[in-house]
Amino acid sequence: MKKRVLITGAAGFLGSHLCDRFIKEGYRVVAMDNLITGDLKNIEHLFPLEQFEFYHNDVSNYVHVAGELDYILHFASPASPIDYLKIPIQTLKVGSLGTHNLLGLAKAKNARILIASTSEIYGDPLVHPQSEDYYGNVNTIGPRGVYDEAKRFQESITMAYHRFHGLETRIVRIFNTYGPRMRLNDGRVIPAFMGQALRGEDITVFGDGKQTRSFCYVDDQVEGIYRLLLSDYSDPVNIGNPHEITIGDFAKEIIELTGTDQRVVYKELPQDDPLKRKPDITLAKEILDWEPKVTREEGMRITFEYFKTLSKEELDKREHKDFTKHIRR
Known part of the structure; x- marks a missing residue:
């Protein structure tokens, strides 16, 4: 029997890229999403496959999957500022109640969970840089909290x-990841x-543009996650690309990549x-x-080629990023 994996989100x-990878590796994939931020077009190419099944379900309420499970990957969560500022309660619930439900399912199925x-x-x-033994500097009551x-x-x-139940668990700390199928x-x-470059808008x-990010391509990220799942290591592991760039320099890279001549404008x-x-x-x-x-x-380059294939309707769709009440003072 092929091994069976549940992927939430x-x-x-x-x-969706994880679904592709596990199908490629010969697994039977049970996909689950409540579609608040997900989109079925990301996985519709998998629907005809016998080894793929999809459940429209909110894991914060309950999770039931009939039959055996070998692995669970819990990726259900809003991940962008637009989403978790717009749906803060759902964000907290999927991280707490949703995780609790899935850990219970893993225990019941004797499955390893990542x-x-x-x-x-x-x-x-x-x-x-940030290593796994750093505890962080987080504002618990701020908008990002x-x-x-x-x-x-x-x-x-x-x-x-x-520790208490002896459950096989894995924790991946994901750094900025990008690639096709991003909204x-x-x-x-x-x-x-x-999006701004494609619409001819200012970047x-x-x-001040001096803050930094490190961007990891999705294929690399999926490879790291796959290896971690199959490893014997239970503590958190960073998976990301350590090649750092300032946001200001990155904006210039995007303008050069897209062949546009936008200005870079700065906001608080x-x-x-x-x-x-x-x-x-x-x-x-x-x-x-x-x-x-x-x-x-x-x-x-690959990501930009993907975005260029989107329709004008998708390109013009705006998801308003209202940070005016969350400005650093």
């Missing part, structure tokens, strides 16, 4: 199940910049927006023999 950007955590665990870090604290609780309850206007840096940089930085973001991937190299392979130049 399966219709999202990263979840939890998708985030670099936001580190908040606006006082340590650079609904996402940050949901993920921090998610890690805590996962480790509690591991063009979801508020994150890469789709925001590329908007929040802050949102509250608690991290000024530095760079993963220390020493542990991933040692434990998983993993490091990213795709250069930013190559990954951005």
